[in-house]
Amino acid sequence: MPAQDSQTVLDVVSWIQHNTEPTLAYRFARRVGMCGSCAMMVDCVPRRTCRTHVQTAQRGAS
Ligand code: FES
16 A cells, blocks of 8 residues: 555555455444544554554554
């Protein structure tokens, strides 16, 4: 996936599901960071993936 500045973890998971692993299952709703349905463990930290930028997760910040 081409890296982008404001890329979220959910963007990456969606790209993987659409382009390399169609059996990958995940949930999300409106991508506005309110419902929590996109929550996943990211590097051992529970996060709303639609609001977690990849660069933030890589730094280990919350
Ligand atoms: S899709 Fe609802 S919080 Fe992320």
